[in-house]
Amino acid sequence: MNAATAPIPPVVPVRPPASAARRLVDAIGSMRLAVWTMLFFGVLTWAGTLAQKDLGLYVVQRDFFESFFVRWDTGVEIADTFVLKIPLPGGYLLMLVMFVNLVVGGMLRVRWSARNIGILITHLGMAFLLVAGFVKMHYSYAGHVALYEGAKTSTMVSFHDFELALLRKDGDAILERTVPEALLAGSPLLDDAALPFTVRIGNWMQNCEPRQKGPMFEVDVPVVKDPSGAGVYLSQMEVQPERERNIAGCYATVVDRKTGAESTGILWGADFRPHDERRSPFTFEADGKTWGLDLRRVTWDLPFAVRLDKFQKSDHPGTMTPRDFSSWVTVFDDGAEQQFHIYMNHPLRREGHVFFQTNWGPQPGSSLRGPPWYSVFEVASNPSDYWPEAASYVILFGLLLHFVLKLFRYLRSSNHNATLPEMS
């Protein structure tokens, strides 16, 4: 080889070293980060699905998908010494990273060209979908309304969460203040100078039931007298994975500020009948007034009242397979009345609240028997109600556009024709 025939080395343009900020943006918007985030999200989803069998949906949703980190208890024992627990990034963290990565890498850094129009539209739809999920998580709430035929209400009740309501009878009206469940565990003292008493909460139990104290056994919780004079105590029950099946309870000790007199009662969050107005709070007298403490599912006011006019359930002939559940309701709003028909897949949407036909009763086999029937509506308030549907159209359009264009480009390319085998 001589110098004249030696290959000329290619000229490699020398780029100036990227700044730290630039490298950070590159990393945040990189496709590698997208792939790793998705892989972790896939593993988390798989783990969260399997974990539901033991933990139930509520706990899994909270611990796996609405968290920053989770330690997945696989239940697998290693050499009979310890249970394998795998740390994973939580769903909230992963979706946050995914959103930032999507916006930075998939929308801002990607070249805005006709070639990438499908990708841009798809990423826009995905980002919108994640935003919808964020809004749903932080700004929505859901509960239920259960009504017998002819009954009317303007409140909805949570499926899961409890609250302590302090009630005061004021003439015909009842005034109330509420304390959320999160503040009730850990034996808190409710002390407000405006009140003539303090309330000490003790022995908070997530799932329990009151039982009569017999002479043959002892219990390690207070025993209180019920109106008939019998001793009653709260018995701890196994916490159910389906959180709506748990009935919380606790002891409340009221101390009069003036006299120092104490009275202790049991608060139990059971709701025996649908939308039972006749609840039985723990009542006491203080400062010449009648007060009450009621442990109940969190209750929200609706912007209108609703009455169940008629409920109808029909089965496929000769079977117990339900064919249809239907409720006819009347909505009372600002003096006006309006009738609606709510049935499966056809909810009532009104003033930011959506009513879904979700259940009915009394079910066969229960202690109660119909008629009269009651109908149960799930009620949700979600500002991003329609956003996912809009996002799905955007994403579908983007994906179709991208892949169809890509296919046509490929079919028209010389690359494709070159790979076709020769046949005769």
Added chain:
Amino acid sequence: MRFVYAFVAAFVAFFATTVAQDKKAVNPDRWDEATLELMATLPVQDGGRIKPLSAYAAQMLYLVHGRRDMKLDTDGDGKTDTTLLPTEWLLDVLFQPSVAADFPLFRIENVEVLDAIGIEHQSGQRFDFDYISYRQLVGAGSKKQPAETLWELASTYGKKPTEALAPVEAHIIRTNQGVTAYSTLYGLLAPLYEPHELVGAPIRAIYQDREEATFADLVRKGSEIAALVRKNKDNPMDPALGNAMSIASALTEAAQGRSRLAIFPPTGVSKDEPEWGSISMLAESSLRGTVTEEQMSMLDALQGAVSGPDESSRMASLRKFRNTVVARAQLRGEYDKVPLENYYLAASWHYQALHWFLLAILVVAIGWMAPRSKTLWALGAVATSIPLCMLIGDIVLRSIVRGRPPILNLYDTFLFIAAVGVLAAVIAELITRRRVAIFLAPVFGAMLIALARAFEVESGDDQMAPLQAVLDTNYYLATHVTSINMGYAAGMFASFLGTAWLVLNAIGFRRGDEAFHKSIVRATYGVTAFGLVFAVFGTIYGGVWANDSWGRFWGWDPKENGALMICIAQVALLHARMAGMVRDFGFCVCAALTGIVVAFSWFHVNLLGIGLHAYGFSSATKVALFRYYGVQLTLTSLGAVGVMLQRARKPALPKVGAAASAS
């Protein structure tokens, strides 16, 4: 339950006079074709819908026999002489019960089941199935009836969790389910067989001094018999009453009995009176005097078909019964789709397609021998397209019969996914023309149709059952369900292609033909992208449906999670490819493993027993699923190792500099 078996045993004994001595030889009288055709389209109401008798028969035969036909040895030479189709079998059971009791009916896959229930057998474990007859189970004898032992064992094992059941125990439970279902069927016309002697003036007065009455006669005068009983309720043992009380008891027993197949359409419109009557319901109505003239005429005809004096009169009565029922069903607007469903079952296009797919595999395989022959390539494409069209036709026919979009249950998913997967393969083949996709297509189609058949046998359910209230929306069934299953289909077929690439490379097939192997990767990419579009849309639209049904877009339900996992797997795969994180090898390994994710979402989440989609569980499905996981993992692992070994063997290319130096 003991009572049921005692009743059935007595019933069998009643008909046992003409039993063939040789257990294997059974020779029922054959039905003429015209009667069979007519009876196949007799509408019956079962499982909440109107269906042809042929569909009911097929479902029952599947449930108890595990097949859609029954092979009989009529002369005892050990060879099949005749094959009964479902309608013929059912007519034999109903109208020739003594002969049908000897049919080789209940499929026994494990001889330990026979040992457990006390049925003697000559051979040990066989590779094929043993079939035992109903008479072997409930035939009168000094020993305890095997059916009774079977029921006791099934009751004991039924208390165990499904996953804790040993195969024999699960088999015993399944066999008992078949026997129970068959007992009901067997006794369906039982009340019509025995004439009732009329003794005593009061009861004879009702029947104009006749000495005997048929069951239809009892029903006709049911209200008068009830009045007679009420009149004499204070002195029921009065000898002057004769056997009036036992006649009334016969009617009451029939009313409380097991003749529950609804075959008598009411006279009113279907909206107001949706429920059809059965023999038991007619007996009950007769006591209240509410049987209509038309229903009475139907029952008379059916009675004539059972107890007519001769063959021709029995056949004439049977035809009259069928025609009366059809005429009423037509007036009620319930008959329109019955003939079509009967045709659908008889034509069984998907089953025909299975055979054609097997033929197509052969045709394409021959085509591999002449890779440059365009004719053979086209022949392979046509051979695959014919069963594809049949399969699509089958799906369309099912949709028309039900008046619904193509997928309503897990069974439908097999057929739909087979069709979409094969269609995607044909398109991929037209683009690549490498004969790989077109070879895998019939394998994929045949495998899924075979799985559909196995699933149908295992579940024993009506695969056209009406929908639950929450699913009653054609809009979401057509959008969400269809698109998510297109995602499943593409994901599965991409997994097939990825696995094929690995296996072909591992065995060194067309080593060095980069264009060939590249085309498989491109096809895998294309099918994955096709699947992604539908998986993403289907998943999100499932959320939209959930938002309309349950008030939340996303609830982390296992089925939702499964669908999300498919989307994540496909999106991650395509992004990893774009980012250069995986090349052909890595891409195909990941695509192959995506099949496991699809299977997890498609079936496994249903088996977890949690969430809103916990349906379709069966132990056989679980076993099949884990077998698939095992096969897919093994093929992927072996393929990957094989490819790495092949690459290690590949001779290193000479260095550019070295070549230049040598020159």
